[in-house]
Amino acid sequence: MIKPLTLREGDRVAIIAPAGPPDKEHLIQGKRVLEKMGLDVVIGQHVFDVEEDLAAVDQKRLSDLQEAFSDPAIRGIFCANGGFGTAKIAAMIDYGMIQSNPKIFWGYSDITYLLNAIQKSSDLVTFHGPMVASDLNDEQRTKETESSFTPLFTGESITYDSHKSPLNVITHGTGDGHLAGGNLTLLTNSLGTPYEVDANGSILLIEEVAEPAFRVDLMLTHLQQAGVFDEVQGVVLGNFQVEPDENLRLRKVFQNFFAGASFPVVENFYFGHCQPNYGVPLGVKAKLSTSPPQLVIDSGVM
Template structure:
């Protein structure tokens, strides 16, 4: 796997919108945060474009992505927002260009499709973390520090309450992202490869029957059979009876994973909730339920 170079104060970073159009007020706030880290910001053309639920045409969004990777002055590429649209451009992405110009690529949610495609076709470690056009917390800001200095990420119950569904110890590269996007990849050239890896999953505002259906789809596709371990992140809901939702969600997790031959842990604050801890996808990781903990190697060089 390729590790991108670390950032230095004064570096220029690019911000693009490869999926949906961002809220411009929140985008401006995110740009201010990046500048507070000592970075210069180059906004892609797509952050101000809107074509229905997309941030410009497929060609415009693809061009923005290619420009940021090809431009030697740009040291990292941050996504402004998720929504929908990255699957539409995945087939046209120049993965050889990305492999030859490896740099930090950061985002989550719909960006999951590009994370998987870039890792599997370019061999580049990418980063799952909060969008630029979102409401940042202090923890979110701290997450960006891993891009300046190589540091191992160690996530324990001191960060959030972790529940062990299946005990054990796992070693492997951590892959995954949003459950819907992982399921959407099945049967395509960008199908998520889980064999020997630690699979991370998160989701937002999906009814329980949809989560059930997607987990069953992944199971039937064999994505749990050869996995090294499973880490479950935030599964957030806007329902009023949140306690009942999560109780029934836990029953779903137990149903699908209690007979697993590998460790399964839930409760990681990674995904659509706040805080949203950033971490490198494709990096080597260890999950141990004795503590429990998830340790991930630095994603930069």
């Protein structure tokens, strides 16, 4: 895998919105957070554009993404928020150009589709992490969420344990593999395409937001029947952001689904649709252990 370069104070980074326009005030608030980190932040030309013509929307989103990658002055690309439609532009991307211009690409939720597409088609490490408008605005952000950006500057490895999240072990064990995954709906939707998650030999991350337990069970079953869990070395479940009653049903789904798994399974990592929202590099080596529960991840930058 190709690792992008570490960030330095004064580096220029771009904000793009390939899954839909963000709240403008929230984006400006998040942009200030990146600027306080010492970054020179530019906003993509079409970030706030709203079009009724979906084909025009796709072209504008694609344009901002490819211009950010091709611009040698830009060292990192941070997505504004989630939404919908990234699958449509995945087939239009010039992956050879991205491979020749490796840089940090960061987001989650609907961006999951692009994280996996870019990683598989360009051999570039990508980053599942908090987004500028939805996670760094004044209402949502936490110090812990902001701290997720620090390894981009330091190049340090990352250790997630119960000091960061109250982790629960479903299945004990130890697993080593590359880190993969993202949003459950997007992982399921990408099956059978050139951009489906590379789960073979992976520590697989799975997160979701406000989906009922029966839907989560259905999607996990879909992944299972597609062979996704056949060769994984471990599974890390995020915070699924459901109401308390639904959360009890969801816990039972996980317990039943992963009962007797041959790999370690840990739940309640804070990544994805939650606060704090810890960022992780995808495609790098990782080790999951359960006594005590801990995920150690190699640096995503060089």
